[in-house]
Amino acid sequence: MTKLRLAIVGAGPAGIYAADILLKAERKFDVSIDLFEQLPAPYGLVRYGVAPDHPRIKGIVSALREVLDRGDIRIFGNVRYGADITLDDLKRHYNAVIFATGAIRDTSLDIPGIEAAGSYGAADFVSWFDGHPDVPRTWPLTAESVAVIGNGNVALDVSRMLAKHVDDLLPTEIPENVYEGLRSSPVTDVHVFGRRGPAQVKFTPLELRELGELRDVDMVVYDEDFDYDDASRAAIASNKQVMVIDRVLQAWRKRPSANNYASAPEPVERASRRLHLHFWAKPLEVRKDAEGRVSSFVYERTRPDGEGGVVGTGEIREVPVQAIYRAVGYFGSPLPGVPFDKRHGVIPNHEGQALHKDSNERVPGVYATGWIKRGPVGLIGHTKSDAMETVRHLINDQGSWWQPSDPSEESIPALLDARAVRWTDLDGWHRLDQHEVARGLPHGRARVKVVPREEMVQVSRAE
Ligand SMILES: Cc1cc2nc3c(=O)[nH]c(=O)nc-3n(C[C@H](O)[C@H](O)[C@H](O)COP(=O)(O)OP(=O)(O)OC[C@H]3O[C@@H](n4cnc5c(N)ncnc54)[C@H](O)[C@@H]3O)c2cc1C
Numbered sequence: 190m191t192k193l194r195l196a197i198v199g200a201g202p203a204g205i206y207a208a209d210i211l212l213k214a215e216r217k218f219d220v221s222i223d224l225f226e227q228l229p230a231p232y233g234l235v236r237y238g239v240a241p242d243h244p245r246i247k248g249i250v251s252a253l254r255e256v257l258d259r260g261d262i263r264i265f266g267n268v269r270y271g272a273d274i275t276l277d278d279l280k281r282h283y284n285a286v287i288f289a290t291g292a293i294r295d296t297s298l299d300i301p302g303i304e305a306a307g308s309y310g311a312a313d314f315v316s317w318f319d320g321h322p323d324v325p326r327t328w329p330l331t332a333e334s335v336a337v338i339g340n341g342n343v344a345l346d347v348s349r350m351l352a353k354h355v356d357d358l359l360p361t362e363i364p365e366n367v368y369e370g371l372r373s374s375p376v377t378d379v380h381v382f383g384r385r386g387p388a389q390v391k392f393t394p395l396e397l398r399e400l401g402e403l404r405d406v407d408m409v410v411y412d413e414d415f416d417y418d419d420a421s422r423a424a425i426a427s428n429k430q431v432m433v434i435d436r437v438l439q440a441w442r443k444r445p446s447a448n449n450y451a452s453a454p455e456p457v458e459r460a461s462r463r464l465h466l467h468f469w470a471k472p473l474e475v476r477k478d479a480e481g482r483v484s485s486f487v488y489e490r491t492r493p494d495g496e497g498g499v500v501g502t503g504e505i506r507e508v509p510v511q512a513i514y515r516a517v518g519y520f521g522s523p524l525p526g527v528p529f530d531k532r533h534g535v536i537p538n539h540e541g542q543a544l545h546k547d548s549n550e551r552v553p554g555v556y557a558t559g560w561i562k563r564g565p566v567g568l569i570g571h572t573k574s575d576a577m578e579t580v581r582h583l584i585n586d587q588g589s590w591w592q593p594s595d596p597s598e599e600s601i602p603a604l605l606d607a608r609a610v611r612w613t614d615l616d617g618w619h620r621l622d623q624h625e626v627a628r629g630l631p632h633g634r635a636r637v638k639v640v641p642r643e644e645m646v647q648v649s650r651a652e
């Protein structure tokens with residue numbers, strides 16, 4: 190029986206689901222899969238993107254863990270494709286490769302002043318609060334007023350993490366350095382800005398509603414943003430998700446908050462922090478002080494153009510802030526030897542089969558799945574259907590697989606050892622996992638993450 194030796198690069202949900210689906214698929218050949226991951230721990234953005242106070246989602250880790258724990262997929266952690274292992278290596282030892290490398294960088298936002306000190310990408314902040322080993326340990330949390338640009342769930346995560354009182358994060362797995370950093374934050378006001386209206390946001394209702402449950406944080410929405418046009422009314426009437434979002438926002442309009450305390454029927458206790466949602470706000474400029482630090486955010490009021498878009502009204506507003514976070518999307522990174530679509534930040538592909546950039550011809554043996562295949566949108570569940578499509582093609586393409594000169598399984602650890610790569614395996618991940626859980630136990634916490642890469646590797650390799 191023929192055997193498919195498959196390399197998968199990236200042990201996020203997309204890579205793990207692809208391996209699982211292939212192993213369970215009906216096929217006429219044996220399979221042996223090696224999963225390469227640049228970090229010493231698997232699970233990609235589930236570990237380093239999903240916010241620590243979303244343990245329900247982190248529960249997906251249990252499903253992914255079950256797949257790895259079956260033991261029929263080899264995992265090589267702390268191995269970076271492009272540095273520790275190359276496309277030529279893969280061609281020598283495998284029949285095909287699936288890239289599942291996701292997206293970790295921020296999309297740029299080209300407005301004047303965006304490079305100011307105190308202006309950050311959401312992805313970097315997320316990596317910091319989730320304890321990613323490759324970002325600095327400290328984060329400058331010195332601003333009292335902060336702007337967050339974007340109307341998707343990442344903007345909500347960033348705003349919530351900034352506004353939430355840090356002791357309410359204690360039961361979660363936030364690393365110690367993150368707890369200490371957030372504890373010193375003097376923040377009082379977080380302003381979230383979106384270009385379009387409340388009926389056009391990309392938030393999901395659950396994540397939006399959660400903001401209203403934050404202790405000692407007032408939600409502030411502004412009546413002027415709710416003058417709906419026909420398209421907005423139609424969206425609310427026809428889409429259940431938009432309807433719920435509208436209902437949540439309308440409830441906040443009625444709540445006593447910073448902008449209507451005076452009209453409250455009875456005196457109300459003021460929260461010490463406020464989270465403002467501003468709609469119809471097109472980013473124009475980040476203004477700086479004499480030292481080059483963020484001093485304000487300038488935007489233009491927009492209005493609906495009647496065709497689902499917005500146009501500027503010419504009305505310019507300025508909000509004093511000392512920090513800005515742009516949460517306008519993630520972006521994939523190019524991989525050496527593999528075609529890359531610079532505009533969309535993905536591997537050009539047809540249903541997961543990689544394509545040459547200019548000719549659109551198939552690149553034999555090379556596949557993509559997850560965010561590096563279709564761009565950084567969609568939830569973890571979507572990576573499963575993605576993987577099904579990619580794996581279907583991989584199975585049907587048997588005639589165009591590579592013919593490796595050394596498909597032996599022993600060749601891979603030997604190759605990595607010869608290059609002095611300190612790779613980790615599934616047992617190593619179990620050691621790190623247990624170590625983190627044990628660190629959390631005395632404090633009643635689910636786990637305390639190990640952040641420095643060197644320490645992760647040492648614990649994993651029991652060095
Ligand atoms: C801030 C944030 C919050 C989110 N919250 C939720 C949520 O609450 N619920 C939900 O369902 N979805 C959420 N998502 C979406 C979810 O994280 C993605 O749908 C999913 O992680 C995409 O999976 P992926 O495997 O394609 O990419 P990733 O999860 O990014 O995995 C890619 C893996 O590839 C590895 N890799 C990259 N380059 C290399 C290389 N050169 N060599 C070796 N390995 C490499 C990376 O280290 C990573 O482990 C969130 C996303 C973000 C950004």
